[in-house]
Amino acid sequence: MIKVAIAEDHQSLVDGINLLLKYEDDISLIGTANDGEELLQLVSKKRPHIILMDIKMPKIDGITATKNILSQYPNTKVIAFSMFDQEEAVQQMVTAGAKGYLLKNSPLEEVLTAIREVHSGNTFFDKSIKPEYVTSSSGVSTKKSILSKSEREILTLIGQGRTTSEIAAIRFTAVSTVEKHRKNMIRKLGLSGKGELLRYALEKKYDF
Amino acid sequence: MIKVAIAEDHQSLVDGINLLLKYEDDISLIGTANDGEELLQLVSKKRPHIILMDIKMPKIDGITATKNILSQYPNTKVIAFSMFDQEEAVQQMVTAGAKGYLLKNSPLEEVLTAIREVHSGNTFFDKSIKPEYVTSSSGVSTKKSILSKSEREILTLIGQGRTTSEIAAIRFTAVSTVEKHRKNMIRKLGLSGKGELLRYALEKKYDF
DNA sequence: CATGACATACCCATTATTGGGTATTTTATT
DNA sequence: AATAAAATACCCAATAATGGGTATGTCATG
Known part of the structure; x- marks a missing residue:
């Protein structure tokens, strides 16, 4: 049974x-x-x-x-x-x-x-x-995402509708740092501009 | 049956x-x-x-x-x-x-x-x-939303991650018009800034 | 037909964000 | 310990967006 x-x-x-x-x-x-x-x-x-x-x-x-x-x-x-x-x-x-x-x-x-x-x-x-x-053969993390840890974190916040300055406040970092991460993500992902980054963040968010 | x-x-x-x-x-x-x-x-x-x-x-x-x-x-x-x-x-x-x-x-x-x-x-x-x-007594539209038609339309687009200039292009209106509607919504809804407006749009969107 | 609500569109000064750099420090990975 | 990758933070010039106005034409309602 x-x-x-x-x-x-x-x-x-x-x-x-x-x-x-x-x-x-x-x-x-x-x-x-x-x-x-x-x-x-x-x-x-x-x-x-x-x-x-x-x-x-x-x-x-x-x-x-x-x-x-x-x-x-x-x-x-x-x-x-x-x-x-x-x-x-x-x-x-x-x-x-x-x-x-x-x-x-x-x-x-x-x-x-x-x-x-x-x-x-x-x-x-x-x-x-x-x-x-289904890369990870049941248990061991294999695939590294294109985005780094901070980048994913910021992307999540973007998907929640946070602005750059809000994100900086939440993460206790400089606004310029968040801007840098945004720019890197836009480049890495081949996007153009904040609009596409936001839509990317909204898509990726399979909201828990 | x-x-x-x-x-x-x-x-x-x-x-x-x-x-x-x-x-x-x-x-x-x-x-x-x-x-x-x-x-x-x-x-x-x-x-x-x-x-x-x-x-x-x-x-x-x-x-x-x-x-x-x-x-x-x-x-x-x-x-x-x-x-x-x-x-x-x-x-x-x-x-x-x-x-x-x-x-x-x-x-x-x-x-x-x-x-x-x-x-x-x-x-x-x-x-x-x-x-x-359940205001509308089955059929007749009763309650008027605080937001006007154009405003709701723009709010939906904002919730989809569109920027002001994209929205202007989609609606064939001037950028300044969309900006005006944004500002009016922010004021009407008692929000402060684009971040809150975006979050409002995301909440309201029970995505079809 | 007058009034008010709406949509349209612009002005201005200020602030946020972009897109392009460079530089320093931390944190892995060899 | 050496190297690579990531995170931090700044510079600059250009563009986008804000928050405050004003103005005009349309449309509906009284």
């Missing part, structure tokens, strides 16, 4: 998956959580074999939750369940230790296949996930 | 609802669509009584689709099914003619209640929808 837990903030979807799993007799849904915090408690109480993990969740996001859980219970298998197929999202979940990645656009039956595949030691990624996104 | 159609880009959720409706014998799911265009075709072929309508969908968003459908088939009843409980989203759907509004965070059983209530001529709004959001 495969013990499964679901972490997903949309209760309607949880209920749908519940209806699906109810009729499978090798799979038992041992609990559900609507946010990351609930999930951590659920896991330590019920020790599921498999966790279906949404990325965007209140309180603790799916990536952080995955890291936490796997550091305590390394045998747990996490399957990401997300609406985003962006490279960053896939990569970060895989780096965090996820063994599979499902998309909400795909048919629900895929959940069954994924649970069984992952439980038997394999991985399972939705067909529309480009294989090159 | 209540004929129901679903428009929702997350197939997994559609499948879940399907599992739920399968066992209700007064309700029959006559078709599903993953985007607004599919939905329009589906409606003209199958003439559902009730449509469960996601707001955020590819090609044609739920608000536009609702308006289109109701102008052709005024007896159709639309129930919004969204992850957003923001005032604007509710208001626009109600103005477009929706008879109910469900949230994806709520239990799936609510879908059954909503379908039956709306089919019998009532309205159905999720408990967490503040009643004051």
Whole structure:
């Protein structure tokens, strides 16, 4: 019997998956959580074999939750369940230790296949996930992003609508430094001007 | 027998609802669509009584689709099914003619209640929808937003990361005009500076 | 038809941001 | 320890945006 837990903030979807799993007799849904915090408690109480993990969740996001859980219970298998197929999202979940990645656009039956595949030691990624996104061979961080740490940090703040001076204040650095990072990013990414950088930041942000 | 159609880009959720409706014998799911265009075709072929309508969908968003459908088939009843409980989203759907509004965070059983209530001529709004959001008494536009038409248009573009000069080009107006509208919005809304205006635009945007 | 709200467009001085540099210090990686 | 990469911070001239005006034509409503 495969013990499964679901972490997903949309209760309607949880209920749908519940209806699906109810009729499978090798799979038992041992609990559900609507946010990351609930999930951590659920896991330590019920020790599921498999966790279906949404990325965007209140309180603790799916990536952080995955890291936490796997550091305590390394045998747990996490399957990401997300609406985003962006490279960053896939990569970060895989780096965090996820063994599979499902998309909400795909048919629900895929959940069954994924649970069984992952439980038997394999991985399972939705067909529309480009294989090159899954670089990190389950655990070790491999691919370095084009952007540096500070640059990514600033990009995130840009995506939140912060101005250069606000960012400088938040990071306790000079305005000129933030400007420098902006300019470097614009060059690195082949963009032209703040408009494109902002749109890039907004796209990349698969808001947790 | 209540004929129901679903428009929702997350197939997994559609499948879940399907599992739920399968066992209700007064309700029959006559078709599903993953985007607004599919939905329009589906409606003209199958003439559902009730449509469960996601707001955020590819090609044609739920608000536009609702308006289109109701102008052709005024007896159709639309129930919004969204992850957003923001005032604007509710208001626009109600103005477009929706008879109910469900949230994806709520239990799936609510879908059954909503379908039956709306089919019998009532309205159905999720408990967490503040009643004051549902001003427009099903059809007539009541509440005037603080912002004018051009201002809302420009705010949307700002939320997409467009710069003032890009917006001027898109709207075929002078840069100074767009600047004027920006300044007026900043004043009207009691904001200070472009950063706050951008964040306001990003918040308001429950991205279709 | 007058009034008010809106959209359009400009003026001005000030500030923010760009795009091009250079330079110094920290932090990895060899 | 040597090198490379990243982060810090500044210079400059040019452009974009702000915050404060004024002005004109349109459109709707009373």
